[in-house]
Amino acid sequence: MLILIKNANIIAPQSKYHNSKKDILIEDGIIKKIASKISSPKAKSINSKNLHVSIGWLDIGAVSGEPGYEHRETLESLSSTAAAGGYTGLAIFPNTDPIIDNKSSIRFVLNETEDHLVDYYPIASISKDCAGKELTEMMDLKKHGAIAYSDGTANITSNGLLLRALQYAKGDESVIMHNPNDPSTSNGNNIHEGIISTQLGLKGSPSLSEVLTLERDILLSKYAQSKLLVHNISAKESVEKIASQIDKNITASVSYLNLCLTDDALQSFDSNYKVSPPLRSEDDRQALTKGVNNGKVQIITSNHIPLEEEAKKKEIVYAEPGTIGLQTSFAGLITHNNKISLNRMVNCMAINPRKLLSLDIPQIAEGEKAELTIFDPQASWTFNEDTNQSKSRNSPFWNKTLSGKVIGVVNGDNHYFNTY
Amino acid sequence: MQDGRLSTRHLLGIKYITTQDIELIFSAAKQFKEVINRPIKKVPSLRDVTIANLFFENSTRTKLSFELAEKRLSADVVNFSSSSSSVKKGETLLDTVNNILSMKVDMIVMRHPAPGAHYFLSQHIDAQIINAGDGTHEHPTQALLDAYSMQEKVGNLRGKKICIFGDILHSRVALSNIFCLQKLGAKVRVCGPATLIPKHIDKLGVEVSYNLEESLRWCDVANVLRIQLERQDIKYIPSLREYSMYYGITKERLDKLDKEIVIMHPGPMNRGVEISSDVADSDHSIILQQVENGVAIRMAVLFLLAKDRNDLAA
Numbered sequence: 001m002l003i004l005i006k007n008a009n010i011i012a013p014q015s016k017y018h019n020s021k022k023d024i025l026i027e028d029g030i031i032k033k034i035a036s037k038i039s040s041p042k043a044k045s046i047n048s049k050n051l052h053v054s055i056g057w058l059d060i061g062a063v064s065g066e067p068g069y070e071h072r073e074t075l076e077s078l079s080s081t082a083a084a085g086g087y088t089g090l091a092i093f094p095n096t097d098p099i100i101d102n103k104s105s106i107r108f109v110l111n112e113t114e115d116h117l118v119d120y121y122p123i124a125s126i127s128k129d130c131a132g133k134e135l136t137e138m139m140d141l142k143k144h145g146a147i148a149y150s151d152g153t154a155n156i157t158s159n160g161l162l163l164r165a166l167q168y169a170k171g172d173e174s175v176i177m178h179n180p181n182d183p184s185t186s187n188g189n190n191i192h193e194g195i196i197s198t199q200l201g202l203k204g205s206p207s208l209s210e211v212l213t214l215e216r217d218i219l220l221s222k223y224a225q226s227k228l229l230v231h232n233i234s235a236k237e238s239v240e241k242i243a244s245q246i247d248k249n250i251t252a253s254v255s256y257l258n259l260c261l262t263d264d265a266l267q268s269f270d271s272n273y274k275v276s277p278p279l280r281s282e283d284d285r286q287a288l289t290k291g292v293n294n295g296k297v298q299i300i301t302s303n304h305i306p307l308e309e310e311a312k313k314k315e316i317v318y319a320e321p322g323t324i325g326l327q328t329s330f331a332g333l334i335t336h337n338n339k340i341s342l343n344r345m346v347n348c349m350a351i352n353p354r355k356l357l358s359l360d361i362p363q364i365a366e367g368e369k370a371e372l373t374i375f376d377p378q379a380s381w382t383f384n385e386d387t388n389q390s391k392s393r394n395s396p397f398w399n400k401t402l403s404g405k406v407i408g409v410v411n412g413d414n415h416y417f418n419t420y
Numbered sequence: 421m422q423d424g425r426l427s428t429r430h431l432l433g434i435k436y437i438t439t440q441d442i443e444l445i446f447s448a449a450k451q452f453k454e455v456i457n458r459p460i461k462k463v464p465s466l467r468d469v470t471i472a473n474l475f476f477e478n479s480t481r482t483k484l485s486f487e488l489a490e491k492r493l494s495a496d497v498v499n500f501s502s503s504s505s506s507v508k509k510g511e512t513l514l515d516t517v518n519n520i521l522s523m524k525v526d527m528i529v530m531r532h533p534a535p536g537a538h539y540f541l542s543q544h545i546d547a548q549i550i551n552a553g554d555g556t557h558e559h560p561t562q563a564l565l566d567a568y569s570m571q572e573k574v575g576n577l578r579g580k581k582i583c584i585f586g587d588i589l590h591s592r593v594a595l596s597n598i599f600c601l602q603k604l605g606a607k608v609r610v611c612g613p614a615t616l617i618p619k620h621i622d623k624l625g626v627e628v629s630y631n632l633e634e635s636l637r638w639c640d641v642a643n644v645l646r647i648q649l650e651r652q653d654i655k656y657i658p659s660l661r662e663y664s665m666y667y668g669i670t671k672e673r674l675d676k677l678d679k680e681i682v683i684m685h686p687g688p689m690n691r692g693v694e695i696s697s698d699v700a701d702s703d704h705s706i707i708l709q710q711v712e713n714g715v716a717i718r719m720a721v722l723f724l725l726a727k728d729r730n731d732l733a734a
Contacts, residue, residue, distance in 0.1 A: 132457065195623040201535040201557030201595050206619070268543075269536030315534035316514055317555070 002043035003415060005374060008053040010034075011025040011346045014366045021224075021386045023220025024053065025123025026370045029412035034366055040409035047415065048376040048407050054346040055362040056088025056371040056409055058353045060253065061123075061177070061231060062326055063153065065391065067108065073306040073391050075109065079116040079213040080389040083416040086406035087372040091357060093152030094130065101125040101136045110145050117414035121147035121357060126165045130154040135161070136243035138168055140344065147357050149232065150177035153165070153276065153305070153322075157183065161217060166224035170304040175251075175356060176221075177229040180213035180238070181205075181277065190317055192234075194265040200266065200402040201315070205278050207235035214238050221249055229356060230368050232303060234258045236287035243296040251356050252296065256289050256329040260336035261285075261396065271312045271319030273305065278305060278321075287324045289339045299356065300348040302329040305391035308309035324390045327383065334377050342377060372410045374417075379405035387420045421562050424448075426724050429524065430549040432538045433558035434599035434726070436576030442603055446568055448720035449713070455713055466495035469726050472520050474530040474539075475501045475552070481687055482552050482562070484724060487527050489718035495726075498525070513537060514544055521547055526704075528727065530554075548725050553592050562686050563596030565606055565717040569710045571628060573682050583635045585669065586645035586694050587616045589656065593686045595643060598626055611635040612667060615656040634669050641682040643671050644695050666695045671698040 003026040010017040010024075014181030017268025023038035059082065065073030067214075073081075082090050092109070094100035106122050113120040124146035128134045136317065138149055149169055156162045156178060164175050181189065186209035191197045202225035214230055216243070221228035230242065230252045242252045255388060257275060262282050265273040285302060305322025312319050325332075329349070333340060338349075350373070355360050362371035381387060382401045424444040428476055446688055467708055471490050475483055475670040490497045493673075500520065511519075517528065527548045530538060533555035538549050553559040582601050588594045588610045601608050602625060609627035610617055622628050629635045636642065647663060657663050669683065683695070693695050700707060 193619065195620050198618050198620045198624060199557060199595075201592060203556070204620075269539045270543075308511075313514070315532070315537045315540055317534045317536075 002040055004038060004040050004043035005046045005053060008051050010364060011052055011054040011342050013128045015364045017364055025257050026410060029370055031366055031368050033368045036360040046160050046374060048379060052375050052378050054352050054373050056373050056411055057086050057349040058089035059087050059302045060091045061093050061301045062090055063093050063095050065306055070202055075112045077391045079118040081326045082118045083409050084389045084418055086330055086375055086409060087326060088371050088409050091123055091147055093123055095127040095152040099125050099126050099130050101268040103140055106141055106145045115412050117416055123148045123150050126151050132156050132158055132161060135165060142172055148175040148177055155181050155183055157330035163220045163224060167225040170224060175227040175229050177231045178217055179231045180210050180217055182209040182213045185209040188336040189276045189278055189321055191266050192278045193378045194263060194281050196263045196266060207237050210235045214241055218250060221319055227253055231251060232277055232301060234280050234390050235285045239287045239291040253301050254297050257303060259288055260332045269316045271316050272323060272394055273317055274319055274321050276321040277321055283325055289337060292340055293344060298352040302326045306390055307394045312394045324392050324395050327389055327397060329401035331404040335402045369412050370387050370410045374407040377404050381405045381420050424714045425728055430542050431560050431721055432542060432551050432561050434560045434596045439603045445564055445720045448724055449568055449716040452719040453716035460495060462492050464494045465723050466493035466726050467506060470496040471527045472525045476532045479531055485714040486718050489722055491713050493719055493722055516553060517541060517545060521545060556590055556688045557592055558596045559592040560596050561718050561721060562593050563600035565710055565714040566597055566715055567600045569706055569713045573706055574640060579608045581639045582641045583607050583609040583611055583639035584643045587647050588612055589616045589618055590648035591645050595670050598624055609635060613657055636677055640682055643684045647690055647694055654734050660693050668694055669699050680704060684710060
């Protein structure tokens with residue numbers, strides 16, 4: 001199979017082709033040639049007016065519906081959604097039913113997705129059943145394919161449990177991931193506590209409830225001298241706290257949605273804007289953007305949480321938090337945040353996640369395996385019934401036209417190109 | 421009042437209406453107050469209108485007040501009551517309301533425990549909606565009747581000092597009162613223990629005080645709110661005993677003031693907790709006038725919204 005990517009602006013900070021415009025010829029999953037002009041009549045030709053290429057993107061923290069919630073998302077639909085959104089790798093959270101807390105669950109995910117275009121890196125839970133009580137068999141989980149440990153969307157309130165997890169994971173230099181949130185002060189995480197929540201009469205989640213936990217998590221990580229991903233921060237104060245750290249063990253991520261939107265969107269009581277962590281103020285959004293741009297926040301995530309209509313189409317306090325994000329993360333950022341460069345996005349969505357997980361970083365060079373995302377930041381498309389690849393549709397961008405389109409992905413012998 | 425039209429199809433909250441709307445409602449209410457004090461209290465204005473009163477949360481006076489207002493305007497009225505828990509477990513709000521609307525109902529008066537429930541509903545159904553209280557968000561007709569009663573007692577509210585005392589955090593009345601009084605030009609303050617005052621309420625342009633005596637000295641009107649024990653999932657105050665000692669409005673405290681202030685309470689009162697009986701029953705208190713004005717205000721709101729509907733139909 002021959003694929004010819006025409007006139008590609010190559011965004012690959014670690015490659016000699018970085019920022020150059022080239023044709024790329026792929027043969028049987030290998031980058032055969034990179035040159036200013038390549039002619040290959042037999043090849044499938046990929047064109048777009050403002051075509052860009054980077055290494056394939058990798059997301060940390062997407063939630064799969066399968067097993068347990070197949071009506072929300074199957075592993076197959078998750079892969080399609082990820083590929084349509086430009087991802088070739090997924091490190092998925094363990095919040096399924098059953099929870100990914102034993103080797104059978106890990107093997108299930110890996111076996112089911114073996115022939116998928118997208119590479120799966122399951123994250124095993126820290127505690128059994130994500131209940132926050134007992135540690136899982138972390139070493140065994142790692143041996144059978146777990147890439148890291150996290151209770152995902154569940155918060156760990158026990159200091160002792162998180163400390164022991166950090167200490168235990170240190171043995172194999174694995175990463176512990178935790179979303180900082182103190183449930184006893186976050187009031188159900190319906191909305192950021194501020195003027196909007198006050199006007200709407202909703203009990204808000206103060207930035208305090210994130211910072212309280214974030215400070216604890218950093219202290220525990222330092223004590224254990226163990227790797228921690230402070231997953232999906234949302235508050236200005238968190239960025240400041242992270243920025244004051246000089247600790248190679250601590251990495252921070254942010255959900256793309258928190259870089260795009262603010263709590264102002266909740267004026268309409270639309271539960272598609274109810275997410276965890278909550279959308280906060282414009283000040284917070286700007287601080288997060290700054291944190292991404294100065295390298296203090298190293299990873300941008302999709303925070304992909306598929307939910308059925310019944311869980312969302314209700315009064316906001318009863319609706320479950322979460323939105324699907326894999327297919328709209330790039331377009332959302334291009335449309336709603338013009339402060340983050342393509343270079344920075346590729347760093348935060350492809351390179352830094354692999355560095356954190358100690359994965360090899362694909363190279364854009366002749367003779368290398370092709371693991372590429374092809375996109376056009378100026379093309380527009382509409383996210384709707386025709387284009388959506390997920391089984392769910394809980395998105396604030398539903399029926400919205402967005403700038404920034406993923407053209408497709410190549411991962412070795414597998415490739416996928418959007419038809420919209 | 422025949423020429424006046426509201427700027428909105430629904431009454432979802434004071435936040436969503438204009439000062440002109442408020443003035444229009446007050447002028448209609450004045451005429452309806454006259455009507456309900458006649459020997460024959462009924463007018464035919466809403467003869468062809470069917471109204472469903474949907475109460476997903478307990479209510480006595482608001483429900484009764486709306487029902488009386490509807491009946492005095494000759495509307496056809498149906499009532500539905502359900503506890504929030506049963507709804508949460510079973511049918512969705514949207515399904516419940518759509519079922520009722522299938523029986524050809526024109527307007528909905530609803531009380532619901534979830535903030536924004538009415539706004540949510542207005543995005544999905546065609547009927548006109550009147551908010552009779554949505555959780556800790558708004559209770560617009562209460563704010564309208566409060567402001568109307570204040571005006572009756574102290575005249576134009578521009579520059580008047582109104583203090584809302586008590587459980588601001590769990591109160592929909594407080595928020596609607598703030599929006600309404602500000603639109604009418606009053607200065608608004610809230611006073612209570614810090615755990616019962618939303619942290620960012622000052623950003624709405626209200627003063628915040630934790631000092632009862634000082635706030636009583638400051639204000640022209642004291643609107644005393646009920647301690648909403650049923651809406652407190654955790655304890656925000658150590659005891660009612662302590663609350664009544666430090667934040668209860670008592671005759672002794674009012675006697676220390678060098679002026680007379682107007683005392684209001686949206687009810688139901690916890691006598692001896694936030695307000696003592698001798699204050700509630702005193703000449704300063706306009707609590708029962710509030711209740712009377714409630715019917716007139718609700719008649720005005722129903723009439724003006726239904727008028728909008730008829731105009732559209734024509």
